[in-house]
Amino acid sequence: MDQKIRILQVNKLYFPHIGGVEKVVQKLGEGLAQKGYSVTVLACGPRTQEKELNGVRLQLVKTSFYISSAPFSFSFPHFYKKLSREADLIIHHFPDPAGELAELLVNADRPKIVLYHSDVVRQKALKPFYDLETRIFLSRAKYIVATSPNYAQTSPILSQFKEKVRVIPLAVDTDFFTPEGPVHPILSQIRQKGFSIVLYVGRFAYYKGLEYLIKAVPLLPQSVKVVLVGDGEEKPKLLSLVKELHLEERVVFVPPVKDEELPSIYRGADVFVLPSIARSEAFGLVACEAMACGVPVITTEIGTGTSFYNVNEETGLVVKSRDPAQLRQAIQKILETSGEKKWKEPTRERILSDFSQRKFLELWKSLILEAVKRV
Secondary structure, three states: OHHHOEEEEEOOOOOOOOOHHHHHHHHHHHHHHHOOOEEEEEEEEOOOEEEEEOOEEEEEEEOOEEEOOEEEOOOHHHHHHHHHHHOOEEEEEEOOHHHHHHHHHHOOOOOEEEEEOOOOOOOOOOHHHHHHHHHHHHHOOOEEEEOOHHHHHHOOOHHHHHHHEEEOOOOEOOOOOOOOOOOOHHHHHHHHOOOEEEEEEEEOOHHHOHHHHHHHHHHOOOOEEEEEEEEOOOHHHHHHHHHHOOOOOOEEEEOOOOHHHHHHHHHOOOEEEEOOOOOOOOOOHHHHHHHHOOOOEEEEOOOOHHHOOOOEOOOEEEEOOOOHHHHHHHHHHHHHHHHHOOOHHHHHHHHHHHOEHHHHHHHHHHHHHHHHOOO
């Protein structure tokens, strides 16, 4: 029966758009397609087109306008209605205002699973309206998937739907992200000059808390360099802060790299830091990728997945957010013990046991079968 299940995934954007949620949508869709499911993805894009990508049927609809950086399309409800009729199950990725609005208008007569990526925390003016819309939308779901028990327990929205919530952690391709292999030339050159490397990879967004990592640099020994790989709206502010603190020689900015280069980037680090400050950082998959490469991580306690996969004193350290002094202390502690190989095996093993792509797809397959089961 499961081999014939037709699945419609709905999200605001899709690959090649770069983003953590988009990566999850892609990996879930391609993984289910490889297991024999028929998978279609509906998303906004630069123009309306249909194509097949790695076994997934992709229906893009032209973006008409944006509200608070979220894309909307006048055509989205039409395509949602059409594609939902062809599906046995719909998987929505939340938050996605265009997809949610389409469901509210269409009220698709199919079982629905919502993968709840994060609470909406910043849109204060629209929040009362959006919270009401969210409750109506989630009430139509058969199941709501949280990516960590921490998030399920601390989300004010999810606490209203406890009976529907299931936990399926996000996943890493452990055959791709491995400790063995080459180190990226940029990091290799830094290491050859005798520096220890503190690494961050990802978007330069407000909730990442990168200014607190930069403020920790003057407190660290001169032998430590911080490498920030990525780009985003906060970059001008971060560059200004580095200049203000005279850290141009100690903080290295590296543009985003191709996905195939990521393992070599992680392997060059002594410690990976994810200094997040807000619940918008619902999981932080990049830290899991670093752990799969045997790198210890420092994450912050914000009530989300960042302190779920990172076991304090075992795979790394969990610290208070917005605290450069605690970041400095944690970085130094790991650097002082990194040569003892204390961290490498536990970090890798943590990902292999609970956050592999294989386990992720097995859990999703079981939930899909439960959702489409006829009574």
